[in-house]
Amino acid sequence: MKPLFEKKSEKIALADLPKAEELSKELGKIKYRERYMRTLRSTVFTLVTVAALAVLVATIWLPVLQIYGNSMTPTLKAGDMVVSVSKKNLKQGDVVAFYYNNKVLVKRVIATSGQWVNIDKKGNVFVDGKKINEPYLQRGEKNYGETNIELPYQVPDGKYFVMGDHREVSVDSRNKAVGPVDSEQLVGKLSLRIWPLNRMGSID
Known part of the structure; x- marks a missing residue:
């Protein structure tokens, strides 16, 4: 009787084992999960590496700035995002x-070290006695504005005369409150607008 009982148990155990096809499916699922992970x-x-590099580049080499206020309209508008590049070899325009009082201001270079700046009551700007061409201004935008410096004004060494x-x-x-910008204050030249997308392009 004992051998018959053992054979029956063996038959039952073998019947409970999964088939090769089922094993293959389960193995495929396991491999898929491993590949997925x-x-x-x-x-x-x-993604983490790219994000870290982007932050590093934006912080050290190509700072990305957002424009606030309207002192640079129509060239730049509030909400625009721009990229800053090298602060070397800056020129008129x-x-x-x-940096100014823990803020970042954006203006346009009008004159550099040693040059003489003069502005008439109509807002025409002269550098070294010559009226400069300003195609970036809107029609009728020339304005004497908040001017309280003594004109004509000579730009000190290592500084830049800037205007919005x-x-x-x-x-x-x-205005004496801002005055000429020292080279050590500079973040850099703004070269590219990256936002909004419909206005993306170089900054002139």
Whole structure:
């Protein structure tokens, strides 16, 4: 009787074992989960690395700034996001960002070290005795504005005379409160607008 009982038990045990097809499916699921997790980890690692590099680049080499206020309209409007590049070899007409009283201001370079600046009551700007061409201003935008410096004014060594494009409201180097911008205050030249997308492009 004992051998018969053992054979019956063996038959029952063998019948309960999963088939090869079922084993293959389960193995496929396990392998799929492993591949999925590897891909997920790889994707997360890549995204974190890219984000870290983007922050590093934006902080050290290409600061991204958001424009507030309207002192640079129509060139730049509130909400625009711009990229800043090198602060070397700046020239007349460049749009720059600089630190002022724990803020970052954006203005346009009008004159550099040693040059003489004069402004008439109609808002025409003269550098070294020559009236400068300002195509970036809107028609009728020339304005004497908040000017309380003694004119003509010679730009000190290592400094820049800057003005906003919206001359009527901009407080800039025409006013003693701001004065000329020292090279150490500079964040850099603004070269590219990246937002909004419909206005993306170079800054002139």
